Amino acid sequence: MPVATHCVETAAKAFGLGRDESLKLSLATEEIFSYLSSNVCRGESVDIRCVNGLSYVRVEFRFSVSALDMGALNIAASVTCDNDDDMPEMGLAIASRTIDRLNIMAERQNRVCLAIEKDKDYPSVPETPLPPAVVKGLLTAETPDTEGVKIYVTRVNQGPPDPLRPPFFQYPGKVADMVAAGDCQIVTAVDARGECAGGVLFRFRTARIVEVFGPHVFCPAREGEIADMLLTACIARIARTKAIGIVNLTGMPLSVRGQYELLGSLKYSGDDGKSFVRSWYYRLLHEDPGYLVFTDAILKEYLEGEFKRLFLAREIRDVHDQGEIKEVASIFSTEMLREGSTAVLSPLWPGADLDDNVKRHLRFLKDEAINNIFFNLDLGIYWHASLMRVLIDNNCRPALIIPFGAQADMLIFQYDRTEP
Amino acid sequence: MTEPNLDLLVPAYVREFEPYIPSKPDPELQRLYGCDRLYRLNNNENPLGPPPGAQEVIRGFHPPRGAVYPSGDSYYLRREIAVRHGIDPDQIVVGNGANEVIAFVIKAFCGPGDNIITADKTFAVYEWVAVFSGIEARVVPLKEERFDDREMLQRIDNATKVIFLCNPNNPTGTYWSRDTLKAVLDEVGGRQIVVVDEAYFEYVEADDYPDGISLIKDYPNLVVFRTFSKMYGIAGLRIGYLAGDIKVVDMIRRTCVVYSVNGLAQEAALACLRDETGHIRRTRELVREGKAFLCAEMSAMGLPVIVGEGNYLIVKLKGSDTLAYRKLMHEGIMIRPMTGFRYPNHIRVTLAKMDAMEAFVAALKKILA
Numbered sequence: 001m002p003v004a005t006h007c008v009e010t011a012a013k014a015f016g017l018g019r020d021e022s023l024k025l026s027l028a029t030e031e032i033f034s035y036l037s038s039n040v041c042r043g044e045s046v047d048i049r050c051v052n053g054l055s056y057v058r059v060e061f062r063f064s065v066s067a068l069d070m071g072a073l074n075i076a077a078s079v080t081c082d083n084d085d086d087m088p089e090m091g092l093a094i095a096s097r098t099i100d101r102l103n104i105m106a107e108r109q110n111r112v113c114l115a116i117e118k119d120k121d122y123p124s125v126p127e128t129p130l131p132p133a134v135v136k137g138l139l140t141a142e143t144p145d146t147e148g149v150k151i152y153v154t155r156v157n158q159g160p161p162d163p164l165r166p167p168f169f170q171y172p173g174k175v176a177d178m179v180a181a182g183d184c185q186i187v188t189a190v191d192a193r194g195e196c197a198g199g200v201l202f203r204f205r206t207a208r209i210v211e212v213f214g215p216h217v218f219c220p221a222r223e224g225e226i227a228d229m230l231l232t233a234c235i236a237r238i239a240r241t242k243a244i245g246i247v248n249l250t251g252m253p254l255s256v257r258g259q260y261e262l263l264g265s266l267k268y269s270g271d272d273g274k275s276f277v278r279s280w281y282y283r284l285l286h287e288d289p290g291y292l293v294f295t296d297a298i299l300k301e302y303l304e305g306e307f308k309r310l311f312l313a314r315e316i317r318d319v320h321d322q323g324e325i326k327e328v329a330s331i332f333s334t335e336m337l338r339e340g341s342t343a344v345l346s347p348l349w350p351g352a353d354l355d356d357n358v359k360r361h362l363r364f365l366k367d368e369a370i371n372n373i374f375f376n377l378d379l380g381i382y383w384h385a386s387l388m389r390v391l392i393d394n395n396c397r398p399a400l401i402i403p404f405g406a407q408a409d410m411l412i413f414q415y416d417r418t419e420p
Numbered sequence: 421m422t423e424p425n426l427d428l429l430v431p432a433y434v435r436e437f438e439p440y441i442p443s444k445p446d447p448e449l450q451r452l453y454g455c456d457r458l459y460r461l462n463n464n465e466n467p468l469g470p471p472p473g474a475q476e477v478i479r480g481f482h483p484p485r486g487a488v489y490p491s492g493d494s495y496y497l498r499r500e501i502a503v504r505h506g507i508d509p510d511q512i513v514v515g516n517g518a519n520e521v522i523a524f525v526i527k528a529f530c531g532p533g534d535n536i537i538t539a540d541k542t543f544a545v546y547e548w549v550a551v552f553s554g555i556e557a558r559v560v561p562l563k564e565e566r567f568d569d570r571e572m573l574q575r576i577d578n579a580t581k582v583i584f585l586c587n588p589n590n591p592t593g594t595y596w597s598r599d600t601l602k603a604v605l606d607e608v609g610g611r612q613i614v615v616v617d618e619a620y621f622e623y624v625e626a627d628d629y630p631d632g633i634s635l636i637k638d639y640p641n642l643v644v645f646r647t648f649s650k651m652y653g654i655a656g657l658r659i660g661y662l663a664g665d666i667k668v669v670d671m672i673r674r675t676c677v678v679y680s681v682n683g684l685a686q687e688a689a690l691a692c693l694r695d696e697t698g699h700i701r702r703t704r705e706l707v708r709e710g711k712a713f714l715c716a717e718m719s720a721m722g723l724p725v726i727v728g729e730g731n732y733l734i735v736k737l738k739g740s741d742t743l744a745y746r747k748l749m750h751e752g753i754m755i756r757p758m759t760g761f762r763y764p765n766h767i768r769v770t771l772a773k774m775d776a777m778e779a780f781v782a783a784l785k786k787i788l789a
């Protein structure tokens with residue numbers, strides 16, 4: 001164990017993480033390592049990898065898990081359902097407090113990857129604003145160099161404030177590193193003299209869904225033209241990749257809204273306690289081949305209505321619990337995003353304890369003061385349907401469907417914090 | 421049971437490749453989309469079907485022959501094609517559709533580190549085969565909807581092995597004239613293979629459109645693709661071919677799998693070439709009528725079109741092409757959304773019989789209303 005934490009701390013510093021951050025990352029590593037070796041993969045080896053994400057450092061733990069110990073992967077594993085004062089050791093939970101992101105993913109061959117990330121600190125946008133952009137004549141869409149990235153980000157910040165804009169937009173250097181690491185791409189519109197008239201930033205949000213920010217236009221007189229050109233260039237760049245759809249949650253000018261479909265909206269509550277609504281705009285990049293999806297009868301009508309509204313061809317099949325034997329312990333993979341106080345849970349494994357497990361997770365996340373809790377179900381996986389009723393009974397409501405957001409469509413449930 | 425470790429077994433360029441999902445069969449689509457008939461305007465098929473002689477061949481296929489291997493190298497068909505073009509049968513390789521010969525060419529000329537050059541907005545298979553074979557595909561943006569000859573020449577380097585030109589281009593219908601093609605071939609000077617995909621050759625009526633096969637004798641690095649899927653209406657039988665210089669084709673032949681072309685396709689293709697009933701004329705008339713009709717209708721609806729040679733045209737919509745696809749499917753019309761061709765908000769429509777054209781216009785009006 002000292003080897004693991006020492007390695008992580010040294011690597012984190014070498015990768016440019018500050019002293020404090022490095023320490024926090026190595027503390028989290030220690031916590032996770034000891035939790036894994038005593039609860040999850042006793043006596044088995046754990047591969048630890050430290051990855052330089054440029055704007056963050058990531059530690060990945062890879063291990064095999066036997067069915068018996070899988071339950072310990074639930075972030076709320078050691079939380080009991082109803083007893084308030086009993087909160088024994090909870091390694092994953094403690095670790096998740098000192099870092100920015102924690103994520104658990106199932107990989108091939110019964111392997112699991114647990115990853116934690118700590119962000120670097122960057123100076124925010126300079127105080128002295130750039131003079132307004134003076135754009136003339138013909139524009140071309142191009143991939144900016146580092147300087148171009150920083151100018152684009154700075155100009156986005158000088159534009160009208162947008163509470164929905166992610167915080168990384170406040171740090172031009174961070175975005176430049178994100179681009180360099182391949183975590184996102186940017187296309188800018190420039191005139192013959194290289195003046196930046198606008199830009200669009202996009203990145204893979206899941207394996208198949210690209211999230212688009214903007215297009216941001218710095219030359220209001222030509223907004224329609226510039227926004228259209230940037231969105232077209234952005235789509236052309238992802239058209240022949242793994243991406244199957246794009247979503248836009250922030251910064252979209254009105255003029256390109258007609259190119260998207262409104263999926264629905266999610267309610268968020270900010271750190272300041274104020275709540276806001278984020279509309280999800282979507283665009284499918286492929287033909288819809290038609291699909292088979294599974295539901296509990298309780299949501300059949302809802303799904304029929306949504307698929308009709310979105311013109312998606314779906315055969316909806318009811319799944320019934322017919323008393324068959326189930327595994328004992330279900331598992332949720334949890335993505336904890338401290339920034340935005342958000343947790344996203346996805347079912348990894350079915351089990352007879354779904355209701356208890358959901359309750360445990362909700363209780364744990366509320367205790368952790370996580371404001372925004374979502375469950376992502378894959379409508380293409382039949383047993384996810386058995387969660388629908390459980391979630392509804394636990395004050396979650398189906399909020400929106402992302403076509404092909406998972407193996408098939410992803411149905412996002414939002415936990416309603418106004419519960420009594 | 422031990423699962424194979426696919427992360428180790430599969431090269432990254434294969435793992436990372438996103439397989440193309442073909443549409444489901446018509447009856448499945450009709451069921452899913454709830455439409456009782458489907459006009460197929462997505463694949464540039466010929467609604468007249470194959471010429472009468474080929475229909476006769478298909479009808480007359482004697483079932484026990486299903487047990488017998490076909491000619492492994494399409495012997496009679498290559499002889500017929502050769503005679504018609506005044507070339508040697510060994511200058512021809514027949515494949516299971518032109519798609520298959522694309523793979524033959526890339527396998528024959530490209531190794532690790534090599535690249536091919538093509539356009540960004542063109543038939544995707546050249547790029548796909550290159551990418552899933554670990555070969556870099558340099559895609560040069562079209563210029564005014566045409567293959568950009570200057571820029572493509574610029575992009576050539578020592579590792580460039582093949583240049584793919586789609587002539588006329590699917591989906592824009594633009595083409596290089598004889599002079600442009602010859603000028604490029606002169607400049608390339610035999611350092612690279614230049615492939616000219618003439619899948620829509622028989623549709624082109626323009627005088628300055630080059631017959632690639634006739635240029636092979638002057639440019640031994642030129643390889644020409646043709647198919648029986650488009651004008652000849654036997655897409656379902658899967659047959660197309662390439663022609664080139666005899667030494668070049670001798671190399672390409674090494675990478676092809678013999679017996680990939682079935683016997684019925686070979687015989688039907690022969691009958692297509694021997695058609696004397698005016699199949700090409702009839703089809704061209706149909707395309708001309710459909711083109712004029714759609715151009716007028718789209719213009720009346722204020723929708724710009726990109727139209728040239730070939731049995732298809734592109735319509736520019738105001739919103740998402742993939743949404744239009746879904747809405748049109750519910751109306752029983754299948755078109756090709758163009759996002760995958762890097763033309764977001766555009767759809768490609770096959771020019772077909774007037775009932776289909778009218779149904780398309782009516783459905784488009786309905787969904788845009």
Ligand SMILES: Cc1ncc(COP(=O)(O)O)c(C=O)c1O
Pocket residue numbers: 463464516517518519520543586590617619620646647648649655658659660
């Ligand atoms: C330009 C082009 N080349 C090749 C092909 C493939 O033809 P085949 O059906 O012979 O494989 C097509 C078919 O869509 C095409 O449009």
